[in-house]
Each structure stands twice: as C-alpha cells, then as structure tokens.
Amino acid sequence: MNGFLPLVVDQALAAAVRAPSPQNTQPWRFVVDGPRIDVWLDRDRVLAVADPAGREARLSCGAAIGNLTLALRVNGVRSRVRILPDAAEHDLLAVVSIEGNTRPSTLDRRLTEAIYRRHTNRRPLSEREVPASARASLRSAALGEGGQLEFLDASGRYAQVSALVRRAETELATDPDFRAEAAQWTGRSADCPDGVPTTGFGPPADVPGVVSLRSSHENRSIPPRQFEQDPVLAAVLTRDQGAAADVRGGMIMERVLLTATAEGLATSFLSQPFEARSTRARLLAAFRDLGQVHTLLRIGYGLPTRMTARRPAPEVTTVRSAPKVPAW
Template sequence: MKPATSIVVGEALAAAVMAPSPHNTQPWRFAVDGTRIEVRLDRDRVLTVADPEAHQARMACGAAVLNLAVSLRCQGFEPRIRLLPDAGEPDLLALVTHDGNHRVSAEDRVLAEAIFRRQTHRRPFLDQAVPTRVRALLTSAASHEGAALRVLDTEYTQVTTLVRRAEFVQANDDAFRAESARWTRRQLASPDGVPAAAAGPRPDHEGVIALRESHLDPGLPERLYERQPLLAVVLTRDAGAAADLRAGQAMQRVLLAATSSHVAASFLSQPFEVASTLARLTELFHPLGHPHTLLRLGYGYSAVARTGRRPVQEVLGPGAGDSGAERKAR
C-alpha cells in the first residue's frame, strides 16, 4: 500500500470542484483528514427558491464525489465511498477514503481527462443525430453508478410541454427571477455563477423546448437551434437524499462519457424547480423510476465560454490542510 500525498489529494479536490451545479453555485465544502475526505453540503449556496429541498444541490455534490473518485483512481488509489455516513449530520453527504493500490485503466484515464474539458453547452446544436452506439455508451455510464438514463421517446411531447410550462411559471415569478439574476450574466472572470459569455443566443423560432431566459444573451444575434434535440432523463429506483447523490454520480459519469465522445450537453432544469411540473414528471416516470434531471444532448457548432471555479482552498473546511489548486472549468 502507498499513502496518498497532499499533491494527490489536491488534484482530486481540483477535479471535484469541476462538477456542474445549478447556476454554477458550487454548493459543496470538503474536509481532509489523512485518508478521509468529507463532502458536505454548503447550505449558503442552495437556491432557496428554485431548489428549496436541495435536491439539485445534492446532485451537484454527487457529481463532485464522482470526479473525486475518478481522479483518485487515475492517480493509482482506490476510493471507497460512503453516502450519508452519519444520520446525525444530514449535510455530511459523503465520506471518501482511499488507500492501497489501484491499477489504472484506459477508462480511468479517459474519464479523468474529460473532467477538465466538460462544459455546459447553452448554445445551438447541429441537427445531427447522436449515434446509437454513443447512446448505448451513455446509458451504460449511468448504469455503472446504479442509475438509469432513459432517452425520451413516447414521453417526449409530454416532457417538453412541462419544460415550457415551468419556464412560463418561472418567468412570472419575481422571487425566482431575482434569485436567478443574482447568479447569472456575471463577468467572465467570476469564480462562480454563469457569465454572460457562456449564455446562448435567442432562438429565431419557437422550438419544441424553452431555453432558460436567464441563460440567454440578448446581445447576441438570434440563431437557429436544433428542431428536436435528443433529451434524456436520469432515473433512480427510489427517491431521497441518497438517491439524489447517486443520481449526481450517474449524471456526471454520463457527462464525462459524452465529453469523451465529443457530445455536448446542457440541462433543462425548469420542470424540476416548479412543484406542479415536478409532480407531473414524477407521475409520468413512476413505472420506470424517480426522475432527477433532464439532459439536452447533441453536437455543438463551436466551443463555449468556460465558467469559473472557486479555488479549492476556499471550499476546504477548518483544519483540512492546504491541498488545493485553482482551476478553471472548461
């Protein structure tokens, strides 16, 4: 066995903070003690209007756990993950320990490399189908983390209707609009939130889905978006905090697999943020599982601006030591 060095842990934490989160709020904190890495929910960064039960925030932390584990494996360490290890501390979401030797696989390297290239693509996609073999790869990625990825078929029209309905509700909700405004259209150098440069142009026609108003850049000329994007939902067998975390791990593995296959992705979170549409989504997928997030997948015209990340030192808890390095999301 070989002990992990501070450099190894620092690299793993630098990978963890590259996970996606609602409006790039980065709702996580970490504490390091020897071979123990604690992942905690940062309540101050939970969206109280859009995500009052912290479902999406926990998913983001689950995605950070996945990145952490991928980085450790790629550096030759086998992580052991315990979700919700202490019933008395509900915001202690995961405990990751690492020791012994791990034989690094080609898949480990592919996933680790994708962590720093993955980005949310809020701009138009080409009208180019995602091949069946790539869809199968993404489905397998979700299964690997104990979840399911279902490409929408018979549910497509119902789900896109719910997206439009939720977007309409949110566009007329002053509290939601104020919360969204606090986190979007930031300067490019901002260490959190979504910069204006990462937003998309307004569509020049009414499509089958509604794009989040706060993620549109009115300064860009209108553009043609894909007419019927590939949509897929992440499902777990059950609901609850542990399911949120597993869904986040699965979502992130899907996103890394997509990145490695040159497939772009963005989120359609609106129906998960409105109580009435969330209830309808849950009912719609009840026979198959509990829905957690909806992904828009396809091929982008070009690269998009990166969103910032806070330095690792800023998300380390007291006494966790100095094991961070600042990275930028790609």
C-alpha cells in the same frame, strides 16, 4: 486551507470542484481528515426559490464526488464512498475513504481528461444525429454507476416531458422571486469564480423550439439563432428515492456527462420542470415506473463554448490532517 495535502489529493479536489451545479453556485465543502474526505452541503449556496429542498444541490455534490473518486483512481488510489442515509437532515452527505491502490483503466484516464473539458452548452446544437453507438456508451456509463439513462424518444415520454419543460419555463420566467434569484447568479464577468457569466449564455431563439432554454440565460445583445428542432433528451434515474439517492444520482449524472464529453457531444440541463411548482409532481409521476428521475439532459453536437470559472479547491477545503497516500 490549513495544512498541506499530497499532490494526488490536491488534484482530486481540483477535479471535484469542476462539477456542474445550478447557476454555478458550487454548493459543496470538503473536510480532509487523514484517509477520510467528508463532503458537505453548503446551505448558504442552495437556491432558496429554485431548489428549496436542496435536491439539485445534493445532485451537484454527488457529481463532485464522482470527479473526486475518478481523479483518485486515475492516480492509482482506491477509494470507497459511503453516502449517508439521512442526507436530507444532515449537511454531511458522504464520506470518501482512501483505502489502498488500484490500477486505472484506459477509460478512467479518458474520463478524467474530460473533467477539464466538460461544460454546459446553452447554444444551438446541430441537427446531426447522435449515433446508436454513442447512445449505448451513455447508457453504459449510467449502468456502471448503478443508475439508468432513459432516452425520451425511445420511451414514448418525449411529448409529455417537453411540454412540461415549456410550461415550467413560462411559469419561472414570470415569477418575480425566481427572476430575482436568477439575477443574483447570472450575467457575471467571465473571471468571476462562481455564477454564470454572460459569455456562458446562449442567443435568443428566433423561432420557438420543442423545448425552451432558460430565458435568464439568453444573451439579447447577440442576434437570435435557430435552435435544433428535434433535440435528443435523456433522463438520469435511480431505482431508489430520497436524499441519498440524489447524491448517488449526481455521481451517475457526472459519469454520463463525462462520457458525452469524451464522445465529442455537447450537453445542457433542462431543470425547469423540477423547479416550477406546477410541473414538479407531474414530472416525477411520468417516470415513476422506472424510479426517481434526477435530471433531464439535452444532448447533441455543437461548437465549444467557454467554460465557467470555479472557486479554487483550497477555498472550499478544510484540512484537519493530511492523508498518507498508499505507495505501490
């Protein structure tokens, strides 16, 4: 990083890099130029086999933007996000502009604290029911960001989508190119700043479940365990489509994930049907009447697991000129 940043902006960038990303690739870069923070897609960290169009990578960058703006707001800084419409052709995805002061809400503080506890839980969840109040909070989180969270058991899509997850996992588990790419990013040591360490894996399932977690994230050195047989599944959607909607979808997704963390819920992703050639179009078609589906979430109660490491914010940030944070 060149130059020095106000503490508020430092903290916001540190929050941004805590966003989730496929295989913990962290496909983002930031350029700070006065009151403007540009968010760039790092093409070198886009998964060529699993995510050739960069859809999941843009989703991750959107999640980073969500953390960035939330952390600014909790420190009294108002910002505006402009998502660029040609995000598919241009690696500059969005511009975050610092515009003045604001008063953070209690919810802002609660969700900002959740940034540093949120993590992907690939282990078995309990059969404890997710209450209606928690579901309502998650739906409200999506709506507050201009999106929608659809619980599959309530929409009648549960059987169809879970079958697509199983089919996709079977296809990917036997795809040598996918397996080679996954191997590059998984099984790393716990202190590695990117990729998924073995400590973040889950145990093998002792009996097949309704949905399949990634075989590439199984720790076969520990005994098999029974996974929940009726997991809560939900889809994050936007009404619009395209590359810009991917970025917006990531902001919505992160708001939902942070709300889940604040509610004491564990979450993980079911990305297989987006990544397998035979299921991608069918999954999109299953939600076409609602808009663009961006991600599938598994939600429930579980024991905490270790958080994965991140590259430090200075490593992914260039400072052209430091902003002057508005004073009260």
